[in-house]
Amino acid sequence: MRRAFSALLALLLLFVPCFAEDVCVYRKGTARGQVSLTFDDGPHSAYTREILQILKDLGVRATFFVIGENARQYPDILREIHAAGHEIGNHTDSHAFLKNLTLASTCKEVSDAAKTIEEIVGVRPHVFRPPGGSYSDAKIAALSDMGYVSVLWSKDTRDWTCPSVQSVVNSATQNLSDGDIILFHDFNGKNSPTPEALRKIIPIIKEQGFSCVTVSEVLAH
Numbered sequence: 001m002r003r004a005f006s007a008l009l010a011l012l013l014l015f016v017p018c019f020a021e022d023v024c025v026y027r028k029g030t031a032r033g034q035v036s037l038t039f040d041d042g043p044h045s046a047y048t049r050e051i052l053q054i055l056k057d058l059g060v061r062a063t064f065f066v067i068g069e070n071a072r073q074y075p076d077i078l079r080e081i082h083a084a085g086h087e088i089g090n091h092t093d094s095h096a097f098l099k100n101l102t103l104a105s106t107c108k109e110v111s112d113a114a115k116t117i118e119e120i121v122g123v124r125p126h127v128f129r130p131p132g133g134s135y136s137d138a139k140i141a142a143l144s145d146m147g148y149v150s151v152l153w154s155k156d157t158r159d160w161t162c163p164s165v166q167s168v169v170n171s172a173t174q175n176l177s178d179g180d181i182i183l184f185h186d187f188n189g190k191n192s193p194t195p196e197a198l199r200k201i202i203p204i205i206k207e208q209g210f211s212c213v214t215v216s217e218v219l220a221h
């Protein structure tokens with residue numbers, strides 16, 4: 001009886017922090033031996049398909065935080081992301097920075113993108129990444145009420161600035177640890193180093209003993 005009470009108390013203590021947190025923006029997961037590759041700003045007419053092929057060739061799944069406007073422009077590519085078993089997250093409808101939006105327009109940006117995603121692939125996203133990492137606690141709390149888990153990252157490859165392939169490889173793989181969430185972009189207006197870097201990054205991650213999973217999985221939600 002006493003042991004059962006102790007177990008119950010331990011269980012309650014485990015869950016109390018979740019109830020106490022109105023606002024939570026994840027930067028890193030807790031899953032042991034797992035990391036997550038995440039791709040923002042797509043779908044893109046060329047790079048997304050190239051990245052999908054690489055992920056397929058190397059047998060890993062990832063999360064794509066897509067923009068509603070781009071999803072409407074390339075619905076077939078969004079379907080290909082979904083059909084390949086990757087997770088689709090919400091990255092607003094027009095890549096609006098939350099700091100420039102009212103609370104109401106934040107919710108509209110996110111719900112417009114969700115509507116587009118659901119119309120195209122039949123699934124409503126439940127993970128959200130704020131463009132530019134810009135957010136406020138009040139806006140994240142409102143999105144939490146809408147059912148979203150908000151996620152930033154623990155490793156930034158800065159691939160959107162078009163650094164060298166080796167720079168992207170180093171940023172993604174150095175000092176890798178359990179639950180890391182790695183930020184890439186599948187939309188890039190210039191010559192993206194990301195596809196070539198990915199072909200090197202994924203084997204290195206595997207050599208280090210990590211598997212690549214979706215962001216929901218690495219958060220163990």
Ligand SMILES: [Zn+2]
Pocket residue numbers: 040041091095131132
């Ligand atoms: Zn973005």
